[in-house]
Amino acid sequence: MKLEQFLNLPPDVRRLLLVVGDALAVLVAVWASFAIRLGDWWPDMLQDVVWLFLLAPAILIPIFAGVGLYRPILRYADESLLYTIVFGVSVGILAMMAVWVFLREGLVPRSSWVICWLVLTALVGGGRLLLRRYLRRRFRSNTARTPVIVYGAGEAGAQLVNALRYGSGFEPVVFVDDNPRLWGSVVLGMKVWAPAKLHRLITRHEASLILLALPSTSHRRRREILEMLAGLPARVMALPTLGELTSGARRIDEFREIDVQDILGRDSVQPNEAFLRARVTGQSVMVTGAGGSIGAELCRQILVLRPRRLVLLERSEFVLYSIEQELNAMLDNMGWPPIELVPLLGSVLHQQRLQGVMESFEVRTVYHAAAYKHVPIVERNPLEGVYNNVFGTLHAAQAASAAQVETFVLVSSDKAVRPTNVMGATKRLAELILQGLAGEGGGTRFCMVRFGNVLDSSGSVVPLFREQIRKGGPVTVTHPDVERYFMTIPEAAQLVIQSSALAQGGDLFLLDMGEAVRILDLAQRMIALSGLTIRDDSHPEGDIEIQFTGLRSGEKLREELLIDADDLPTEHPMIRRAHEEHQPWSAISDCLKRLDAAGRRFDYPLVRLILQEAVAEYRPENGIEDWVWRAESRKTVTELAS
Structure with a gap:
């Protein structure tokens, strides 16, 4: 029978044939144990122990079946199959010796038993290893497989190679590793090369993909590796992070696109558990804007800290449903005592409703993340931005004070520093409101946390670039010199929670954002790590074009975190406390009354003027962009002209 025909047989028939093969191997091993021991092809002693040829299969085959030798699918079998074979043969030979001695059928040299064990192990084990090797090669040869290079010859790299060999679609060809001691060695039949040889290896093996098997490598080292790989003619993908692997969220072979946090991320500081738990654990906590990028991540991290109750306030029905389902799934997986989700x-504009919620659910800490934060959209809808960001913060803060909430935390933005747009001006005015209320005294600690862009948030350039690259371009950048600070959403939320523990009242906390990133550099790296090239005048044959669209309305080239160069360290190395000038509550209150009156009359010029009075650093660089106001202005001009 051809091996191809054997593979097409039903599983039970294949197992029966394996049993027959093992029975023949047992007979050969028994014969060889005497032939090798006595140095003769058919020793005379075999006449005295002929019953051994019947006894051996009768004992060994049931033992092989009992230890599970016929259960594994050979193509997927690992080294545990060898352990099973050695164990089964050992137990079988010992059982044969015991039965033979008990029956007293004849004298067998002790060395013959050892030779029988060795030969049988070689025949049964070797035969299965050869068959497994054939099956794997046959499977790989019958499927179209992409050659890939694995960067990292450690434990994760070895697991990845095994997973790829079992699956379809990819064929690992070589390892690359930073460790010079591994260069030239062979791991799982693949040679380990130095990173300097990558370009040659890509060409030799026609590899179009490099897989990073570095789940525990620091962000700094990962960034250096990615910068080196960006110039190569191959796409780069990564294994899941160590946290994803250990939590079971992803398998070793579920590699992913290179995240922007791989490019820009930094090694985060170990969180202070005392700070994390101070305002959350065992307490009733409320998050406004619970379905947004920051709000949702705050909810996830707060839930892990085991509050007594978590109140989610959100104006969008869909995102509230989504985050509720996600948090309930987290609770089911945790298996903890129930945490009340509300x-x-x-x-946030309905103060009476907010106060009733806070009192009814005995809220002790409020994280106020509800805000409109997309600069161009708020610029074209300024009144909505003013009411949501300014008066929403005012009403939420006053409700918290009336409900005797202990701590109120405003999630602010670096765009509040010397703003050139409505969004930034409203966030700065929101800060001034809390500083003014803090100056009035009372039982609520008001504080603000100011930081820059978060990676992959709604409105971020990162998902936009990723989608543009997927579609073949062009990738749009507003200006070649525009720079932004970036931080991962989990890190930002974690630091916001820790900041609340440091609050004394009226505090303005700044998160350490690291170095500013040029957006053009970010776009270029994302294109390169996708295995594509940039198309420009010098390289007209490139894959993706970068187009400059010009700064959007109200957008700045560079963002800042400080208005005045005066900040002090706190007990946390990533959090600083700023000291900035602010106004008394009486002045802020009067400004808010006039702002509300102007907004109700839809007096856009007056709204802008009052914002400039309240936020002295606000310097708009464009005219009023509100869609309705501009349409009415055009209509008025047309009527006058006619």
Whole structure:
């Protein structure tokens, strides 16, 4: 029978044939144990122990079946199959010796038993290893497989190679590793090369993909590796992170696109558990804007800290449903004592509703993340931005004070520093409101946390670039010199929670954002790590074009975190406390009354003027962009002209 025909037989028939093969191997091993021991092809002693040829299969085959030798699928079998074979043969030979001695059928040299064990192990084990090797090669040869280079010859790299060999679609060809001691060695039949040889290896093996098997490598080292790989003619993908692997969120072979945090991320500081738990554990906590990028991550991290109750306030029904389902799934997986989730539809503009919620659910800490933060959209809808960001913060803070909430935390933005747009001006005015209320005294600690862009948030350039690259370009950048600070969403949320523990009242905390990143550099790296090239005048044959669209309305080239160069360290190395000038509550209150009156009359010029009075650093660089106001202005001009 051809091996191809054997592979097409039903599983039970294949197992029966394996049993027959093992029975023949047992007979050969028994014969060889005497032939080798006595140095003769058919020793005379075999006449005295002929019953051994019947006894051996009768004992060994049931033992092989009992230890599970016929259960594994050979193509997927690992080294545990060898252990099973050695164990089964050992137990079988010992059982044969015991039965033979008990029956007293004849004298067998002790060395013959050892030779029988060796030969049988070689025949049964070797035969299966050869068959497994053939099956794997046959499977790989019958499927179209992409050659890939694995960067990292450690434990993760070895697991990845094994996973790829079992699956379809990719064929690992070589390892690359930073460790010089591994260069030239062979791991799982693949040679380990130095990173300097990558370009040659890509060409030799026609590899179009490099897989990073570095789940525990620091962000700094990962960034250096990615910068080196960006110039190669191959796409780069990564294994899941160590946290994803240990938590079971991803398998070793579920490699992913290179995240922007791989490019820009930094090694995060170990969180202070005392700070994390101070305002959360065992307490009733409320998050406004619970379905947004920051709000949702705050909810996830707060839940892990085991509050007594988590109140979710969100104006969008869909995102409230989504985050509630996600948090309930987290609770089911945790298996902890139940934590009360309270998902509420509502707007931060409804102060009475907010106060009732906070009192009814005995809220002790509020994380106020509800805000409109997309600069161009708020610029074209300024009144909505003013009411949501300014008066939403005012009403939420006053509700917290009336409900005797202990701590109120405003999630602010670096765009509040010397703003050139409505969004930034409203966030700065929101800060001034809390500083003014803090100056009035009372039982609520008000504080603000200011930081820059978070990676992959709604409105971020990162998902936009990724989608543009996927579609073949062009990738749009507003200006070649525009720079932004970036931080991962989990790190930002974690630091916001820790900041709340440091609050004394009226505090303005700044998160350490690291170095500013040029957006053009970010776009170029994302294109290169996708295995594509940039198309420009010098390289007209490139894959992706970068187009400069010009700064959007109200957008700055560079963002800042400090208005005045005066900040002090705190007990946390990533959090600083700023000291900035602010106004008394009486001045802020008067400004808010006039702002509300102007907004109700839809007096856009007056709204802008009041914002400039309240936020002295606000310097708009464009005219009023509100869609309705501009349409009415055009209509008025047309009527006058006619």
